[in-house]
Amino acid sequence: MITYLLLALTIGLAALSIFLMYRASRKPLADLVFTAVLSAFLALFIYLYGMWVFLSIYLKYVFGVLFLLSTAWFFIRRKTTLRGRSIWGKFIFTILLGAACVLYFTGTTGVPKTVELDFPLKKGRYFVLQGGKGLPTNIFHFSLRGAIYAMDIVKLNKYGNRANTVFSRKLEDYAIFGDTVYSPCSGKVVRAHGDNPDNIPPNMTRGPKNTNMVVIEGDNYTVFMGHLKMGSVMVKEGDMVKIGEPLGCVGNSGFSSEPHLHIQVHEIEKGRPWYASRPLYIRFNGKTYLLNEMIREKNL
Structure with missing residues (x-):
């Protein structure tokens, strides 16, 4: 059933964004930055596009609070090293999610009448x-x-x-x-x-x-x-x-x-x-x- 699939995807991606922010604080410097940014854009994406209404729109606000708490925890516990890792995959996903978040507000049709x-x-x-x-x-x-x-x-x-x-x-x-x-x-x-x-x-x-x-x-x-x-x-x-x-x-x-x-x-x-x-x-x-x-x- 598509309704249950979309709801499961919404909750799953919301949980993933919080997990990524939690994990980001222990990553090498370059990885830390992109993991945190990716997590933020993923959270914004699912906040805007998520099908929370299939269960309750109030869960959207609960998720927003939980993500802000995970972000605060990120700044409290972060420990970085200078060891670098490949970030291209995260870079691409970050760009795609960022574009989707911008297009939520602007659309693709220009200024409509x-x-x-x-x-x-x-x-x-x-x-x-x-x-x-x-x-x-x-x-x-x-x-x-x-x-x-x-x-x-x-x-x-x-x-x-x-x-x-x-x-x-x-x-x-x-x-x-x-x-x-x-x-x-x-x-x-x-x-x-x-x-x-x-x-x-x-x-x-x-x-x-x-x-x-x-x-x-x-x-x-x-x-x-x-x-x-x-x-x-x-x-x-x-x-x-x-x-x-x-x-x-x-x-x-x-x-x-x-x-x-x-x-x-x-x-x-x-x-x-x-x-x-x-x-x-x-x-x-x-x-x-x-x-x-x-x-x-x-x-x-």
Whole structure:
């Protein structure tokens, strides 16, 4: 199961970064420097990219504290010698990890054109399960017909998890399942569909053509919201909606392995379908969000 694999990788790499920092203090001088730097970049990488949400996002902060303590211990107990060793392997890994950490914030798409929306979910803490400025943070969406700035949003329960267990086959176990989706903008509903059944996790063989959705056309952009719950869509094509008007509920229809809200925005370009037009980077209530960031009510 990919969920358990990603969680195990997250915890394993976090433990490795602490171990490397612990061991670095007893290494020869050249090895000490590169081992410590490698450990720091590995810790930052897994802090930013790690799938902590599969167990609890609070573990991310626990790991951060533990790594800082291991770094303090490194300075207390370090004993160096001048004996040199080959450092090329660590140098290469350090460069790769450093680049990944920088790209987390910058992405690979340059300076994106943004669109201002109202956050479409209310009453809770939400989490960006997938999102970012292209590669490497949004690698899955990057390959989907220009959806390079699309976002997948889940909801957190009181334990900092998006479900009652690490992985569940029960839709009701997911905190976001059934949450009302509100219109993030004013405009015209150009597509509305809600007859497709919800997938039982992790089955998503029905594919993207069986997604319950609402598509809204604003003044100069089109907003797509997908994976809605079967029978929950409250609007129809041709309706005019205002910001904050209920549209439907979060589900797990179409190409989706677990309940979440998928949202993407494209600029309106004459003669081109909305999904092939220029993608726009979303700002919710004046703030942008990246992979693994929390969306709090106080920020909305």
